[in-house]
Amino acid sequence: MRVFRMLGRDIRDAFHSVIRNFSLSLASITCIVITLLIVSISIMLSAVVNNFADNVKKDMTIIAFLDVDITEDRINEMKLELEKLDNIESITFDSKAKIASQMMKDSPVFESILGDYTGDNNPLQDTYLVKVKEVEKIGDTAKKIESIVNVESVQYGAGMVEQLIDVFSTIRTISLGIVGALIIVTIFLISNTIKITIFSRRKEIEIMRLVGASNINIKIPFLFEGIFLGLFGSIIPILATIYGYTYLYDYFGGYISIKTIQLIKPTPFVYYIALLLVAIAVIVGSLGSWRAVKKHLKI
Amino acid sequence: MILLELIELNNVTKRFKNGTEALNDVSLTISKGEFVFIIGHTGCGKSTLVKLIYREEKPTSGEIFVGGVNVAKVRNRKVYKIRRKMGVVFQDFKLLEKLTVYENVAFALEIFGLKSSEIHTKVLKALELVDLKGKAKSYPDQLSGGEKQRVAIARAIVNGPKLLICDEPTGNLDEETSMGIMDVLKNVNAIGTTIIMVSHDTHIVEKMKKRVIELEEGRVKKDYAKGKYKRARV
Numbered sequence: 001m002r003v004f005r006m007l008g009r010d011i012r013d014a015f016h017s018v019i020r021n022f023s024l025s026l027a028s029i030t031c032i033v034i035t036l037l038i039v040s041i042s043i044m045l046s047a048v049v050n051n052f053a054d055n056v057k058k059d060m061t062i063i064a065f066l067d068v069d070i071t072e073d074r075i076n077e078m079k080l081e082l083e084k085l086d087n088i089e090s091i092t093f094d095s096k097a098k099i100a101s102q103m104m105k106d107s108p109v110f111e112s113i114l115g116d117y118t119g120d121n122n123p124l125q126d127t128y129l130v131k132v133k134e135v136e137k138i139g140d141t142a143k144k145i146e147s148i149v150n151v152e153s154v155q156y157g158a159g160m161v162e163q164l165i166d167v168f169s170t171i172r173t174i175s176l177g178i179v180g181a182l183i184i185v186t187i188f189l190i191s192n193t194i195k196i197t198i199f200s201r202r203k204e205i206e207i208m209r210l211v212g213a214s215n216i217n218i219k220i221p222f223l224f225e226g227i228f229l230g231l232f233g234s235i236i237p238i239l240a241t242i243y244g245y246t247y248l249y250d251y252f253g254g255y256i257s258i259k260t261i262q263l264i265k266p267t268p269f270v271y272y273i274a275l276l277l278v279a280i281a282v283i284v285g286s287l288g289s290w291r292a293v294k295k296h297l298k299i
Numbered sequence: 300m301i302l303l304e305l306i307e308l309n310n311v312t313k314r315f316k317n318g319t320e321a322l323n324d325v326s327l328t329i330s331k332g333e334f335v336f337i338i339g340h341t342g343c344g345k346s347t348l349v350k351l352i353y354r355e356e357k358p359t360s361g362e363i364f365v366g367g368v369n370v371a372k373v374r375n376r377k378v379y380k381i382r383r384k385m386g387v388v389f390q391d392f393k394l395l396e397k398l399t400v401y402e403n404v405a406f407a408l409e410i411f412g413l414k415s416s417e418i419h420t421k422v423l424k425a426l427e428l429v430d431l432k433g434k435a436k437s438y439p440d441q442l443s444g445g446e447k448q449r450v451a452i453a454r455a456i457v458n459g460p461k462l463l464i465c466d467e468p469t470g471n472l473d474e475e476t477s478m479g480i481m482d483v484l485k486n487v488n489a490i491g492t493t494i495i496m497v498s499h500d501t502h503i504v505e506k507m508k509k510r511v512i513e514l515e516e517g518r519v520k521k522d523y524a525k526g527k528y529k530r531a532r533v
Contacts, residue, residue: 003412005414211407211454212380212458
């Protein structure tokens with residue numbers, strides 16, 4: 001009970017101190033607001049991009065066109081050879097007859113052209129559709145498939161996919177870098193705020209020491225103050241995340257421009273981000289105040 | 300009457316980093332319940348002596364036992380354990396201006412997480428002892444110097460310490476007010492609290508008729524028994 005009473009007192013003191021030095025606290029809080037807003041935006045962007053990349057990956061298929069005069073035995077043999085390769089998720093065989101019938105079903109134009117070319121006259125090629133496990137290695141896998149005897153050529157949207165993935169990872173790295181730098185700046189700002197609080201409360205600290213307050217007794221209110229600064233700073237970013245993302249999701253109807261860029265449903269996504277923001281706020285606040293206490297509260 | 304030793308200094312020397320020697324081979328004992336004055340000229344080591352006892356400073360050599368504990372060997376982070384058993388009063392009162400008299404005295408107890416009912420009882424008892432019960436709701440800037448010092452004494456004794464250290468508590472006060480403070484300290488001493496008081500006011504010291512330890516250049520010049528001290532008449 002005594003510990004709870006002491007904690008209650010520490011929390012009350014820390015809260016009062018934030019209010020008492022509000023103009024000073026405001027600088028730290030503003031910095032936390034900006035940092036957390038950017039953190040939130042980068043997480044949302046990153047999640048949307050990941051979602052998009054996953055969708056692209058799901059559809060990422062290597063089409064291996066087989067020689068026109070290939071035999072059925074050889075086609076079966078090739079499946080075994082394909083299965084031996086690394087990075088293979090699934091293999092589907094599409095015969096030229098199946099492709100022709102699909103094409104004729106899809107369009108009357110193809111129906112009129114291909115209608116005359118059935119059986120051995122079919123000008124299309126048999127294909128293997130190969131899905132890969134890791135889309136980053138799709139180029140290597142495609143090359144290996146191309147080197148298999150009786151594979152005439154392969155197609156997988158070469159270049160475009162790699163470029164897209166490069167862009168995504170660059171965006172992620174840059175936003176991570178910005179967030180990292182901002183977090184460090186915020187820690188320093190909080191640390192500075194707490195430092196000034198420590199100086200303004202020198203007399204109180206001196207009296208606390210005289211009447212027998214332990215180091216923990218003296219330090220804890222300052223740690224709570226840092227945490228409060230963090231928590232106050234997280235309010236606006238959390239509201240902006242929850243209401244802002246939900247609004248954008250409804251505004252775009254769940255998709256951006258094309259169906260492939262699908263937005264993540266707001267619930268529970270925004271609440272996870274909100275929790276993460278609170279966690280970052282608490283960690284950044286404690287680190288900042290801990291730094292100041294360690295450096296300036298020599299007991 | 301059997302007097303138990305509360306404080307024992309054995310060959311204590313304190314040399315500061317700049318080379319100043321504040322105390323040189325000081326040995327003395329103070330018993331439980333005693334009222335002792337430490338006197339001497341400015342710079343003779345009076346304040347250093349009490350700072351060593353409440354472990355604000357560490358001796359360069361020698362032992363300092365307070366209640367059986369060698370405080371010279373206590374680590375910085377454990378000093379609070381010693382401080383909880385003693386009260387300290389200074390010339391400049393060290394009160395928090397934003398808190399009322401009651402809150403200033405309660406401050407020492409709140410840190411330890413005492414129940415508010417317990418705090419209330421103890422604070423009122425301490426204020427009664429220093430005769431300030433009627434000013435509980437006043438702020439320090441509404442009080443006279445003597446009243447402020449009484450608040451400081453109340454804060455120092457509220458936790459029932461065995462030892463009260465007073466570093467020039469009457470230094471800023473006129474003679475009449477100072478005697479009022481001395482009456483308060485007498486009352487505190489009467490309930491069994493050992494008092495060590497640093498003073499340069501030989502007039503008060505003589506009037507009080509207590510044990511007096513006179514320091515000169517960091518050494519004990521003379522240790523006067525109760526009532527034996529007579530100040531030099533000019």
